[in-house]
Amino acid sequence: MAFEPVLLRNVGKPGVRQVAGYREAGGYKGLEKALGMEPDAVIEEVKASGLRGRGGAGFPAGLKWSFIPKGNDKPKYLVCNADESEPGTFKDRILMEQDPQQLIEGCAICCWAVSANTCYIYIRGEYVEQAEILEEAIRDAYANGILGDDVMGSGFKLDMYVHRGAGAYICGEETGMLESLEGRRGQPRIKPPFPAVVGAFGCPTVINNVETLCNVPHILERGADWYKSIGTDERNTGPKLYCVSGHVEKPGTYEFPIGVTMNQLIDTCGGMWRGAKLKAFIPGGASAAILPAKHADLPLDFDQLAKAGSMLGSAAVIVMDENTDIVRAVHRLAKFFNHESCGQCTPCREGTNWSELVLKKILAGKGNPGDAELILRICRNMGGTTLCALADAAVGPLRSLVQNFPEEIAAWIDNGGAGAEPRRYFAEEVLV
Amino acid sequence: MSEASEPRLPEEIREAIDALRPRYPTEEALLLPALHMAQRHWDGWLPDEAIAAVAHELNLTPAKVYGVVTFYDLYHQNPVGRHRLRVCTNLPCALRGAEEVLDSLRSHLQVDEDEVTADGKCSFVHFECLGACEQAPMMMVDDDYHAHLTPESVRRIVEELD
Incomplete structure (x- = not known):
């Protein structure tokens, strides 16, 4: 049975950025249905769908919503995480560019379910055009009674604002984002209390990723049972956007039922770049462990990837061919994490710095026999010892370099750089 | 005061x-x-x-x-060029030749990162992932994205700036 795109169904359709065109394409039926239901029933429907967060952690969305305390003594907020900064990830950009009303509808349903009257869309500062598209779509939604004092004639009041970040990966972390929204350095908070209890401006707050919220209108419109019928099993449900980059012929964002394999993605992307062979891939963005080519038939879902020692993360699939130097690739990622560590926790601030330095030394031909073990020791010091998950993320590629590609690191160390002609990231002839 | x-x-x-x-x-x-x-x-x-x-x-x-x-990386504490170039060099762009694009840009502008060209026109930096990996290698010029760069095209783009 051919899979009909759900999240990307409006891509390229003229006029869908406006309410009228989006409605013509079948939009706003999910919100209409939700407003006719009790908020708790909406939460139950999303719980029943099995929807798990699409930002990286895979936390069940309905369960997250249910943590918001009932009662009206404090305002409640939804903060939509559009900070998309995980290297390799560009799905949320596509969703906001192509179908902003779908996101507004998902946000509105979530706000109704948790009784939030204000929604902030925190978008990374570099997405200037996408922020403008969203602003425009929000203005149109206000003008058409989707937002404002009387959402679709229900009496429900909802305001929605775009808030631009200013360039910091850590602001994609839930509480780093809240700090940034409140006008501070984006340094993650100590948890508990969790944002569901003490979030934005000290009030109960739901934080969901763009893609997560874009799933919600479809769950309401077509039902949890339909949604659950897509995917590998009851813990991995629904459609999923895979961002494929690196050494494939046609990199891009592709929608599949969750659980597609690397080989299927390579076929969809027109094969490997210039016909080279697959050496390795990162299935879930820079934070995920790098897997060797032998895993190319593994279903890319939350649980199968966890079993293989990696993770689905943001489903940013970075493909590396046989000419790729994995040590150089991991060094680049280590440099990224060193730059982006907020510096608050010592194990992360020091660990991300030392891991970059050790890899740099190896690539300068000055590696020592104990360096692989040294990298693992740095990983042990960073993992699970910090306020947020950035240090754990930095560990992902580092540990997989030593464990999955020992021969690559050994080649650099054994040859002392002499015989280790640095292989390139890419095939040189393309640049001519 | x-x-x-x-x-x-x-x-x-x-x-x-x-x-x-x-x-x-x-x-x-x-x-x-x-x-x-x-x-x-x-x-x-x-x-x-x-x-x-x-x-x-x-x-x-x-x-x-x-x-x-x-x-925050987008706020600057030193003067910048009239046009600000941010070249993504994170892994997905590096796999498609971003370092060579950056080298080409550096030698063309004859300044280093965070410096302003003598005519005040440009300053550049390497940048972390800009969320457009399907366009790799890519860069941001002021508020706009430029896709599928080569060492030659990056020079052309600079030449065409006012």
């Missing part, structure tokens, strides 16, 4: 900030939007004068504003 000579935001920015006030329950939350506006006004960077003006407008200390400015 007398009160009157202390740096203040221009009237149009103060009005724009006022328009955003109802969106947030605190003044502090206006800081990032205010800094974006101030940076645009002060030719793409934030001199001490701009930091003091934003701090005054939002009733914050300059030290607090300075702390926020130093945290």
